[in-house]
Amino acid sequence: MKTSLHHANDDAATPVLIGEGFAKPAVQASPEAIRWLALGAVAGPVLFTLAWVVLGFLSPGYTAWGTRIAPYSPISQGISGLGLGITAPFMNTAFVLCGLFLLAGAVGIFQGIREMGALARWSCTVLLALSPLGMAVDGIFTLESFLPHMVGFLLGIASPVLSFVVIGLLLRRVQRWRRFGSWLLLASPLTLVLLVLFFLTFSPTVAGTQTGVAGLTERILAVEVQAWFVAMGWLAFRRR
Template sequence: MPDARRTSAADPGGMPNDSDDRVPGGERVALRRLALTGVVGPILSVLVFTVAGALRPGYSPVHQAISALGNGAGGRLVDAVAVAMGAGLVVFAVVFATLLRPVLGRGVRRFAAVCIVLDGLGVATAGVFTDAPATTALHTAGASLGAISTLVAFAVIGVALRRDARWRRWGGYSLAAAVVALALVAAEYALLMPRSPLHALHVGGLLERADFVWHYAWYVAFGYRLFRGPVDAAGRVEPISSEHA
């Protein structure tokens, strides 16, 4: 629960305002812009693997994994985008932890940042080490690290934000994201594992895409919210230019 000092340093929208001297105006402007790393990376990744899947002969996005696109024609582009997205998530972790100083306690912010960094490293690892036979174990480890770390982050952030009336809806969204993501991950693994009785349904690729979109929609939503920045008492969003003073 934020203490009185933290709460007084936040505006009615739950974001730092000019009275919060812990994040100087110029730094806050840069951080708000860098929050878009949580928006651009996931959207670009979805665009790239969707187009790559459509252009690859014989590839089925319904029953084949996204990682299959990391090998063969166009694979280097898919892998490079994954690495770039992972790096962007590491940057986003710093932005998230810094801009939410007035809302979340230090322990929660640090824990959330570590989880988001682990997700970024997991995504980058999955991009560097493809699911080719020689590196499939490292690829799977990276993907699993990302999935597990963010499930935990969503839950912890959700519980913490629910304690602040201004961010209660975002807390509820984070908790819902954790629950739905857990269900999607479980279904995805059950459908993609060759030894699973559900593998014969051949819809694992579709579930993986649903999981990816749902999972990283959280980053897109929070990244855009942090980019928009604080709101005044009338609910108007303050433009970035107003923070240069």
């Protein structure tokens, strides 16, 4: 015999006791809402890329650690340089917004893959969320706060070396995501190679920001990493 315990003043999402267990909450995120949430992984990188492209042309330079660095060069100087000077409010906002969009996208992507178990879905979500977390950190702590900014950079750019492998292996267990999972397994070493290339060209000095090609190698790395987010978000949106 089934029994139901429910009071008129209970919240709409309160579980209802049925038999020996609880029914599902009355209020849940709809599959359609989760599907659209996945597009955050597309919107974030597009916004971020547009920001550093446009602001890179507009920036006259910036002052870091009391030294004036001008003119700004996207070839030799990193994206983080745009977080200082007159472009700072816009670039730092783009860092944070991109992080939030990507975080929403990570939730939407994996919570919509119902073939995966709950543990696998949330593990993938957390791993993929490391990168947007790093971007948000870089928007809060600018280049002059070097240590937390570098931690944010490593979370944003280096964490995919690990997360792409784990996520790729888990996605390969899902029939409709198997091919993309295989591509993610290749994305991990590619990201590692580009990361090493960046550090080989990077010099953590004021003089180093005015010469070399570290700005270019960083941009190639950023575009490569975020392209995988875009692909995941778009595929998650289309495949439901």
